[in-house]
Amino acid sequence: MVKFIFSSFTVLVLTLAVVKAQNTPIVVSQYPKINEVPPVNSPEVIAWLKEIDLTGAPTIPLHTGNPPACPNPPIANECYWTCDGCAADDITACAAPNTWGLTFDDGPSTATPTLLDYLKTKKHSATFFLIGSNVIQYPETVKRELAEGHHLASHTWSHHALTTLSNEQIVAEMKWTEKAVLAATGLKLKYMRPPYGDINNRVRFVLKKLGYIPVDWTGDAFDTNDWQMPTMSEATVIATFTKSLDAYAKGDKSKGFYCLEHDLNSLTVGAAQKLIPLGEARNISIANVAQCQSDAQPYQAGGTAPMPTVSGATPKTSGTPSGSSAAPSTTGTGTGSASNKSSSAMTLQAGLVSAGLAALAAVALA
Numbered sequence: 001m002v003k004f005i006f007s008s009f010t011v012l013v014l015t016l017a018v019v020k021a022q023n024t025p026i027v028v029s030q031y032p033k034i035n036e037v038p039p040v041n042s043p044e045v046i047a048w049l050k051e052i053d054l055t056g057a058p059t060i061p062l063h064t065g066n067p068p069a070c071p072n073p074p075i076a077n078e079c080y081w082t083c084d085g086c087a088a089d090d091i092t093a094c095a096a097p098n099t100w101g102l103t104f105d106d107g108p109s110t111a112t113p114t115l116l117d118y119l120k121t122k123k124h125s126a127t128f129f130l131i132g133s134n135v136i137q138y139p140e141t142v143k144r145e146l147a148e149g150h151h152l153a154s155h156t157w158s159h160h161a162l163t164t165l166s167n168e169q170i171v172a173e174m175k176w177t178e179k180a181v182l183a184a185t186g187l188k189l190k191y192m193r194p195p196y197g198d199i200n201n202r203v204r205f206v207l208k209k210l211g212y213i214p215v216d217w218t219g220d221a222f223d224t225n226d227w228q229m230p231t232m233s234e235a236t237v238i239a240t241f242t243k244s245l246d247a248y249a250k251g252d253k254s255k256g257f258y259c260l261e262h263d264l265n266s267l268t269v270g271a272a273q274k275l276i277p278l279g280e281a282r283n284i285s286i287a288n289v290a291q292c293q294s295d296a297q298p299y300q301a302g303g304t305a306p307m308p309t310v311s312g313a314t315p316k317t318s319g320t321p322s323g324s325s326a327a328p329s330t331t332g333t334g335t336g337s338a339s340n341k342s343s344s345a346m347t348l349q350a351g352l353v354s355a356g357l358a359a360l361a362a363v364a365l366a
């Protein structure tokens with residue numbers, strides 16, 4: 001009897017977990033706790049750690065706090081982006097000229113579908129830096145992002161500052177998120193953004209071992225500060241970012257920029273719908289990270305779905321469509337030719353067919 005009750009309970013829990021996962025292969029109960037740093041002694045993490053060699057990782061002490069305070073005095077050779085501005089070979093600028101690399105962090109959330117509706121009407125494609133804990137709660141939203149031509153990337157499992165975590169914990173944060181997105185879409189993520197921009201040479205070493213390319217944002221001026229709402233008013237967010245766009249529009253536009261924006265809640269999504277037209281009004285093209293970097297392989301090999309390809313180039317505001325394949329950029333610093341990057345669009349035919357979304361497979365973003 002006890003065994004029967006246990007079995008029934010187990011089935012019930014699993015059933016509820018599947019329902020919560022919105023009929024995807026993701027079973028929530030088979031993933032770590034939401035918003036917590038995953039344990040490093042699970043069979044999955046132990047297996048992942050066996051796949052990589054962390055020997056030689058820089059021995060920089062772990063910081064404390066979330067996000068941490070800057071060390072005083074600074075630690076030599078740490079190259080700590082949020083504290084000393086040192087970015088090493090992180091991507092910090094959109095390689096395409098006069099282009100806003102549109103990115104949204106911390107989703108998916110219940111506000112994300114509204115943003116997707118808006119981006120669809122505008123025919124804009126963004127990169128979504130996804131939190132694994134949210135992916136398992138809203139996998140259908142992740143599928144929709146992909147189906148509508150957006151680019152997916154990682155923002156860790158639990159949004160803890162990575163310089164505060166051990167090398168093994170960083171592996172757990174990245175691989176669980178990778179597993180969740182792989183289950184939802186069949187694609188293995190390649191780009192990531194460190195929560196709070198918190199990254200140093202030790203974190204970079206581990207990320208590289210896992211095949212990830214970090215994407216920071218283009219300095220404080222391109223932090224929209226949307227995350228500060230409602231403490232900061234929407235009017236202030238818009239006024240501050242307007243100044244940044246004006247300064248960019250009048251200055252050197254040979255490289256584009258990456259913003260810091262969030263699909264965190266209705267406030268940030270509301271602000272996005274007011275910020276994007278400001279870029280359009282200044283004739284700044286809008287692109288996702290794969291397009292900015294002209295990366296024709298914006299996911300790692302090893303996924304179960306075919307690689308979506310960056311196949312064309314359609315400007316938002318100027319230029320002519322090239323219709324040619326974009327050159328892959330593997331340096332992480334965006335050194336590809338400007339001609340391909342001045343405008344681009346991503347067709348996702350292969351991935352969409354694989355995801356059972358053939359009806360949408362002809363979507364090519366303008």
Ligand SMILES: [Zn+2]
Nearest residue numbers: 105106195196
């Ligand atoms: Zn974040």
